[in-house]
Amino acid sequence: MSTNRPLTLKLRKFLLAALLVLICVLIVHWLNEQNKPWIVPEEYKSLKNPLLPSESVLSSARQIYADECAQCHGEHGKGDGPEARTHSPLPADLTDAKRMATVTDGEIFYQITQGRRPMPSFKRRLTQDQRWQLVLLVRSFSQPAAQTNPSDNKQP
Numbered sequence: 219m220s221t222n223r224p225l226t227l228k229l230r231k232f233l234l235a236a237l238l239v240l241i242c243v244l245i246v247h248w249l250n251e252q253n254k255p256w257i258v259p260e261e262y263k264s265l266k267n268p269l270l271p272s273e274s275v276l277s278s279a280r281q282i283y284a285d286e287c288a289q290c291h292g293e294h295g296k297g298d299g300p301e302a303r304t305h306s307p308l309p310a311d312l313t314d315a316k317r318m319a320t321v322t323d324g325e326i327f328y329q330i331t332q333g334r335r336p337m338p339s340f341k342r343r344l345t346q347d348q349r350w351q352l353v354l355l356v357r358s359f360s361q362p363a364a365q366t367n368p369s370d371n372k373q374p
C-alpha cells in the first residue's frame with residue numbers, strides 16, 4: 219500500500235498542473251473568441267436590400283422583431299432586452315449610429331442569417347424577405363428620422 223503513495227502524489231500533482239494548463243487555454247480561447255471581429259464574406263457585403271422602407275414593411279418587421287429579437291436586443295434595439303444580461307458578449311446596441319454607419323445592409327443581412335453565439339441563426343426560422351425587412355428595421359433604429367413622416371422633418 220505505502221509503496222504507491224508517492225506515485226499517487228505525483229499523479230495528483232500532474233493532474234492538477236494539467237488542469238491548470240487546460241483552464242488557462244480555455245480562458246485565452248474564450249477571450250479570443252470574444253474580441254474577434256465579425257467577418258462577413260465579400261459577396262454578402264455588397265448585397266443590396268431588394269425592399270424599400272415603407273410603413274407596411276416596417277410594421278411587419280416590428281412584429282418579427284418583437285417575437286425573435288427583442289428579448290435580447292431590447293424593444294428599441296438598445297441591447298437592453300430582458301434576456302440581454304444573461305448573454306456574453308452582450309447583444310449589440312443597434313441604435314449606435316456611428317457603429318451602424320460602418321456596416322452595409324448586406325453585412326446586417328448576413329449577421330441575421332448566420333447568427334453568432336449566443337445569437338441564433340435565422341436562416342431557417344425566417345424567410346429571406348423577412349430578414350431583409352429586419353435589415354430595414356435595424357437601420358431605422360439608428361436613424362430615428364427615417365421612421366417618422368418626412369414632412370415632420372423639414373430642414374430649417
Ligand code: HEC
Pocket residue numbers: 256283286287288289290291305306307308309310317321326329330334335336337338340352356
Ligand atoms: C439570444 C439573444 C439574441 C437574439 C434572440 C438575437 N440577437 Fe442579435 N445579437 C446578439 C448578440 C449577443 C450579438 C453580438 C454578437 C457578437 O458580437 O459576437 C448580436 C448581434 C447582432 C447584430 C450585429 C450588430 C453588430 O454590429 O455587431 C445584428 C444586426 C443583430 N444582432 C440583429 C438581430 C436581429 C434582427 C435579431 C432577431 C431576428 C436578433 N439579432 C436576435 C444576441 C441576440
